[in-house]
Amino acid sequence: MLGEYRIEGRRAADIAASVERAVGSGELEPGQTLPPMRELAEELGVNANTVAAAYRTLRERGVIETAGRRGSRVRPKPATTGRDHLRVDVPEGVRDVADGNPDPALLPALAEAFAAAARQSDRHPVQYGEDAVEPELGRLARSGLDADGVPAGPVVVTSGSLDAIERVLMAHLKPGDAVAVEDPGWGSLLDLAPALGLRTVGVGVDDEGPLPDDVRRALTAGARALIVTDRAQNPTGAAITAPRARALRSVLGEHPETLLIEDDHGHRIVDLPLYSLAGVTHSWAFVRSVAKAYGPDLRLAVLTGDPVTVDRVHGRQRLGPGWVSRLLQKAVVHLWTSGTVDAGAVAASYGRRRDELIGALKARGVEAHGRSGMNVWIPVPDETGAVARLLHAGWAVAPGARFRMGSPPGVRITVSTLRSEDIEPLADAVASAVGPAPARRYV
Numbered sequence: 001m002l003g004e005y006r007i008e009g010r011r012a013a014d015i016a017a018s019v020e021r022a023v024g025s026g027e028l029e030p031g032q033t034l035p036p037m038r039e040l041a042e043e044l045g046v047n048a049n050t051v052a053a054a055y056r057t058l059r060e061r062g063v064i065e066t067a068g069r070r071g072s073r074v075r076p077k078p079a080t081t082g083r084d085h086l087r088v089d090v091p092e093g094v095r096d097v098a099d100g101n102p103d104p105a106l107l108p109a110l111a112e113a114f115a116a117a118a119r120q121s122d123r124h125p126v127q128y129g130e131d132a133v134e135p136e137l138g139r140l141a142r143s144g145l146d147a148d149g150v151p152a153g154p155v156v157v158t159s160g161s162l163d164a165i166e167r168v169l170m171a172h173l174k175p176g177d178a179v180a181v182e183d184p185g186w187g188s189l190l191d192l193a194p195a196l197g198l199r200t201v202g203v204g205v206d207d208e209g210p211l212p213d214d215v216r217r218a219l220t221a222g223a224r225a226l227i228v229t230d231r232a233q234n235p236t237g238a239a240i241t242a243p244r245a246r247a248l249r250s251v252l253g254e255h256p257e258t259l260l261i262e263d264d265h266g267h268r269i270v271d272l273p274l275y276s277l278a279g280v281t282h283s284w285a286f287v288r289s290v291a292k293a294y295g296p297d298l299r300l301a302v303l304t305g306d307p308v309t310v311d312r313v314h315g316r317q318r319l320g321p322g323w324v325s326r327l328l329q330k331a332v333v334h335l336w337t338s339g340t341v342d343a344g345a346v347a348a349s350y351g352r353r354r355d356e357l358i359g360a361l362k363a364r365g366v367e368a369h370g371r372s373g374m375n376v377w378i379p380v381p382d383e384t385g386a387v388a389r390l391l392h393a394g395w396a397v398a399p400g401a402r403f404r405m406g407s408p409p410g411v412r413i414t415v416s417t418l419r420s421e422d423i424e425p426l427a428d429a430v431a432s433a434v435g436p437a438p439a440r441r442y443v
Contacts, residue, residue: 007035010046013199015054017176020063020197023074030076034064060194088387090396097426098398100234102269102374103416106349107295108340110331117330126326132314133157134329140336141288141302150286151279153304156314157324161263162188164287164303164313165227169196171312172259172283173224180218180226182210184377184403184410186234186263189227202405205233207371209240212247219251225259226252230274232266232292232373235403235412237354239266239372245275252280259309260284268293270372271347278305285309290332292374293341300324300332350374353415353423360427366434376413380434383409389433395426 005027009015022028034040037055041048055072058064066072090096138155146152158164169179175197181189183202193200201223203214210228219226228248231239240248252258258281264274267288278284285305290298303313317323335341354370361368361378370376380386380400387399390411400410411434418426 012053013176016057034072088396096396097413098396113331113334116334132323137329148274154310159299161289161301167313168285178223180223183405183407187402208244216251219255227261230264231270236377237370239272262286264288268343356423364431379410386433393429
């Protein structure tokens with residue numbers, strides 16, 4: 001069945017990681033059958049339940065599939081999870097408040113920025129061997145980080161936040177390691193970690209960010225990394241407050257070997273102050289993307305961190321794509337310096353829509369959360385039913401299953417394109433779909 005490859009491990013996570021490594025290296029090919037669970041358990045000298053848990057993890061990650069008596073085999077096209085398929089098809093005539101996109105009306109025109117960048121590049125073409133970071137972009141980014149209290153560190157540029165997070169994780173962790181992540185949290189991140197062979201450990205979230213006791217439990221249990229969202233958390237809109245930051249820094253101080261990754265998801269679209277956690281642990285990274293404020297197609301994020309982490313990311317980047325287009329970096333510099341986006345006005349616009357929707361829902365006895373950013377999170381007793389009833393009422397919302405691991409059900413509404421006249425009809429539809437909910441914490 002497996003040829004010369006021997007599955008190894010004593011724990012479920014190690015067994016699963018052993019299979020994933022073999023699939024990634026090609027030693028296990030698509031369609032190959034894995035040993036029956038009892039047979040593998042006997043070979044490894046472990047309980048059959050341990051192998052069953054490993055196979056379950058591999059199925060959840062999309063690495064293997066099980067076909068009844070025919071056993072388990074490597075999937076023809078290994079995937080991460082089915083999370084990406086948890087989307088609502090939006091029929092004609094239904095309003096889409098599920099997509100998570102910014103308001104196009106609040107995004108800047110890009111033609112002049114790229115024209116200016118092209119003129120500059122024509123005068124001084126970028127050649128192989130030059131710096132990977134546009135000097136002015138690096139200076140502006142570092143100045144903004146300094147102003148927000150992010151500790152000093154070198155700057156690199158990546159192709160968006162998820163690219164930065166992946167590179168940092170790969171620089172420090174190995175398959176089978178545990179990563180503490182927000183639950184509910186960013187669906188793409190919840191897919192990424194398993195795709196890298198990492199185990200995700202959920203930590204609860206309230207309006208002020210990750211819950212310190214949950215973080216402490218995760219780190220005490222062996223999680224080697226913690227990924228947090230500072231502002232405009234997706235999907236709940238949470239933003240870390242000063243008291244919560246102090247509590248989380250205290251927990252991290254008890255575990256200084258933890259790799260901390262911060263995603264400032266709300267940069268330039270929120271008006272709440274940043275309370276960074278960086279600097280407590282030996283290894284840390286802080287990332288800011290331009291996607292939400294300037295456009296999702298601008299695949300650019302700025303990453304800073306401790307020198308070792310940044311050097312590892314930069315070194316690996318040089319062996320792959322080399323660098324993020326300096327032309328794109330020049331265009332972002334033009335956008336930053338020309339005042340094309342009024343961050344305060346953008347934050348106020350999203351804030352008004354969130355507050356109006358949350359207020360209208362509260363008036364109808366429906367609990368909702370959205371302290372910052374462009375999303376509102378609504379706990380519901382029956383997620384599938386709520387999504388279906390809202391779709392029938394003319395509103396496509398995002399099912400919470402895309403963002404959850406163990407947290408209770410909910411739905412996410414993106415307020416970006418809502419007009420004032422939409423608020424009352426949408427609130428009526430939500431109230432009808434979910435019914436009044438008792439006050440509770442949504443973690």
